[in-house]
Amino acid sequence: MLIVMHHQATKEQVDQIIAAVELMGLTAEPIPGSLRTAIGVLGNQGYVDDATIRTLPGVRETIHVSKPYKMVSRDFHPVSSVVDVAGVKFGDGHLPVIIAGPCSIETSEQMFAAAAEVKAGGGQMLRGGAFKPRTGPHSFQGLGVEGLKYLQQAGRSQGLPVVTEVMRIEQLDTVCQYADMLQIGARNMQNFDLLKEVGKTRHPVLLKRGMSATIEEFLAAAEYILAEGNPNIVLCERGIRTFEKETRNTLDLSVVPLVREMSHLPIIVDPSHATGKRMLVPVMSKAALVAGAHGVMMEVHPNPAMALCDGAQSLSGADFAALMQEINQLLDFLN
Amino acid sequence: MLIVMHHQATKEQVDQIIAAVELMGLTAEPIPGSLRTAIGVLGNQGYVDDATIRTLPGVRETIHVSKPYKMVSRDFHPVSSVVDVAGVKFGDGHLPVIIAGPCSIETSEQMFAAAAEVKAGGGQMLRGGAFKPRTGPHSFQGLGVEGLKYLQQAGRSQGLPVVTEVMRIEQLDTVCQYADMLQIGARNMQNFDLLKEVGKTRHPVLLKRGMSATIEEFLAAAEYILAEGNPNIVLCERGIRTFEKETRNTLDLSVVPLVREMSHLPIIVDPSHATGKRMLVPVMSKAALVAGAHGVMMEVHPNPAMALCDGAQSLSGADFAALMQEINQLLDFLN
Amino acid sequence: MLIVMHHQATKEQVDQIIAAVELMGLTAEPIPGSLRTAIGVLGNQGYVDDATIRTLPGVRETIHVSKPYKMVSRDFHPVSSVVDVAGVKFGDGHLPVIIAGPCSIETSEQMFAAAAEVKAGGGQMLRGGAFKPRTGPHSFQGLGVEGLKYLQQAGRSQGLPVVTEVMRIEQLDTVCQYADMLQIGARNMQNFDLLKEVGKTRHPVLLKRGMSATIEEFLAAAEYILAEGNPNIVLCERGIRTFEKETRNTLDLSVVPLVREMSHLPIIVDPSHATGKRMLVPVMSKAALVAGAHGVMMEVHPNPAMALCDGAQSLSGADFAALMQEINQLLDFLN
């Protein structure tokens, strides 16, 4: 950490800071400048809680050099991680994974049809939501456990591992029973209690970026899971909230190569939720793969126009099959 | 809802839309324009789920006229609500409520000292966190139930009702036992399961705005609580995330008069979390009251420089007493 | 335009609105709903200025259906435009154009070296800034006209058309003399006087998106140029300002397929300014091409470590040559 003093800070103020840093068991190294003094803080093993320091007289600002995460960082774990979900592998050295399926699980028939389409197109995993976070309480909220069963059965019928969102701790055991991979939704990315409980399982986790989360916060959220002992984490970029409203969110594809440099964890992209527009899903899926994503998750629905949720961003089975052909050619080219 | 067709949409496409709207049990009213056709949708009793429509050929966009909330709206409940927290009243016709106390509950002594300072300064409620959401897992996470006891005892010692955050459903019964008011933190504003459970109690709730929540989403979150039967909701503006980093968040004070017009629920302001800077708390507290806030919540700590969390934004007891004098004069003036 | 009335608006208020709309020479079509009345406005040939209407009693909001642009819209000009810059063509049916060169023009030697590297790598146009917008007045501000000469001579030496930024109207004649294409920088995207003057020439224009401009504002800025008679406009996405600071801006690649659908104008991407990190330029360039960009502009400097401006985002000549090999393979694949 670097402590920057005010231009007019006195020597006494500087000395008081140094004493406070040493009280924390750390070393203070003054760096006198021509305009102001800065004080380097040394000896910390990670992120320093600077609340005490920032309040002392003469301090203009504190600047963190360490990050609020460590185990997810490539600095401390240089080798890329591979996450195995019932035989499907996410990470360097493996082909990108295509996850597809409807936003919401609606009926058994719908899920069997979706699974067949995903399999036929060449997808490797099936998705579907049984518990749905919806902005208003008057919208469809999901089928619950009944839906989980449909999901599992549909996945098994085609040999596709399944991923679904877990929204609260009490659902965790149940969801673990039916799902091969747990999804933490964007709204729960900083639901730290849920992250910790998920971290106590060894179930693979798909952690979606919060809609206003910085990369630093995203990685720190993964650290919560890893710190509890669960290393099976796949990150997922799904768009951030900005002033632009023409798309539902702003897909931040640069995060893919950045996260690949900063962390050893795999990262995939969800263009359906990011853009909110079916028309953009194929092209942004391919852009994500070229950007280095370890996979793409997209919404596919047997009958998008009748979907109870987010039909506007769902591909039909035929759309999906056509896109998969293009994706497979692109992956051939990239290899 | 208004459905806007593409410039080149055909008559067949318009007819298909009309049929789809009627299938939903609603009425479609075409509005032919010189450049394009729009179709008004009538007969809905609230927010229309437009996923089906948006996917049909010829549709350029759908525009919602109804909002995803209803019971929190002043349209449907014109009289301002007053929320009573163990005798302290939030709402029109009552003096703004000052809530103060430390960010985190650290020790029994700290809480008794804080309660004495809050009471001496003229505050009406005591706050303190027993369960702390922290960005990284390596920071102090709160004292838990032990902390709740300190908070309750300290509040009772001075006759101050207490408010504290509930972070997960399993904590709800316990927190209800010790706290007079439940706080839903910004990170949980869209934790819909938690909102619903809180809605099943009749405990007063302080609902903080999510850091990237629109006003519409903020009110829709309150609707989740109200829809379950709990009308005792106080809203709290605490800053939104923007590109500006000089303050921790950007305090959006305009939301106060806006929410007062749009909803019957009371709204208070938290300048400590919004700005992250102690220096800004007094001035922004007063600005919030002039903007019409029904209360202000601020961090006060017996020894801010030693606070385990957010000391940089905490006032000392003496700071608080001085500020309360100014606030009381301001409230006298405003009345 | 749709005018949405308050829930409790009276019949008199609705009638007053209808009268006001008719005063504007337009037609008002009331759409009575179960909760509120809306009024459709018909007969307008474009964007309606709603200032008058929004102020009348009973109005809750006005919703624009028409856009503040028309000539740039694909609705009114369905065929994709091709922009010719001294023989280099931007647009559908032509290979994407690679524009490269240093951020700032520093010396004649630097520009000749850069031009040789761009040509050798396979770039089709040369860029370089003679007038530099810099956040603070104490940074290098550019070489001015001397720089323009270096740019033109260097471009000619390799047969590369050149593009450079024009920052003020008085520079326009001079820049037109030396440059084959005029760049309007992000900070000037809404410098409407400059746009109009550029619109009076027939010089090809590269219009960069403002850092907080919506797509609608971006297209409306292009409309300023087109409305004056200059159709030779190439749009350029260069990142938008968001809360994320790990990259300089957030590259919004979804804008590429969106603009291609909404407008007939070609659009290219500048990953150097968007990301601010050299490491991200190659991968995001390729992602941009897959997303459908009609070109990519990137910073290449003979000696990035010695660059007077933005060296951190510049590729060396060798980096550029290696990237161009990958890009050419990708373009072969895409065709």
Next chain:
Amino acid sequence: MLIVMHHQATKEQVDQIIAAVELMGLTAEPIPGSLRTAIGVLGNQGYVDDATIRTLPGVRETIHVSKPYKMVSRDFHPVSSVVDVAGVKFGDGHLPVIIAGPCSIETSEQMFAAAAEVKAGGGQMLRGGAFKPRTGPHSFQGLGVEGLKYLQQAGRSQGLPVVTEVMRIEQLDTVCQYADMLQIGARNMQNFDLLKEVGKTRHPVLLKRGMSATIEEFLAAAEYILAEGNPNIVLCERGIRTFEKETRNTLDLSVVPLVREMSHLPIIVDPSHATGKRMLVPVMSKAALVAGAHGVMMEVHPNPAMALCDGAQSLSGADFAALMQEINQLLDFLN
């Protein structure tokens, strides 16, 4: 500046950085940490251009301690500045200045009526736009020089100094002739050439914050003017662009006390443009004054419903008179 090295940076890389810093005539002070090395850069007289350094191997990031401005900083000019506009004084020790008038100058009659209303209400300065920046080219663009004459005559008729926007350098002489204060609009805050030319005059300047400008960029823009020798600068907060669309922009009132601490320049607030809603102007004007603003600028129009521009945010003369009564009482209270 602080240079933070990668975790695995070698000693050779650290030595290369030190050499590069010394080549710049500065001193490098290595600060070895337990996890990584940082290097302090000393001896600079201001902002260091770090482009060269950031590109060297082993560097993770550079952190600026100096700011891109100096003369506008209170560090270097501790005494608050007072700006005198034809006898009206902005700054500490003077009553806040109320500037009012229409968005656009429309007719001579309108301006004389507006001036009379502003004077009658107790406003001290008259505003009005002769050159209007409008998002689309098909909107009213202003009366030009004819409008400037109306503005000046109307102001003189009531003894009110006048302020109006200058949009391009060629207008500068003309605008100086008619206006007592030059306004730089939000879209031109980083039109550095215009800032420099305005800096060469000694005319008082009202510099509006850009809609996505950080405080640092805002002060750096003022530095451009000051660096040319013109110290007569009044800053103006007018809302920033965020994801929230219920208000036109998000009024960032915290910037007022922050700028007052960071700079010696006076700062005022424009609640009309910030909120875009007439209903919010009175309450946010008062909040701004309590936050410490040295003035408020608001839109007042003799007939808001007939305004050619932004009528929705304009007060009528009667509204203004009522608000001024409240403001005067508030100012009495604050003193």
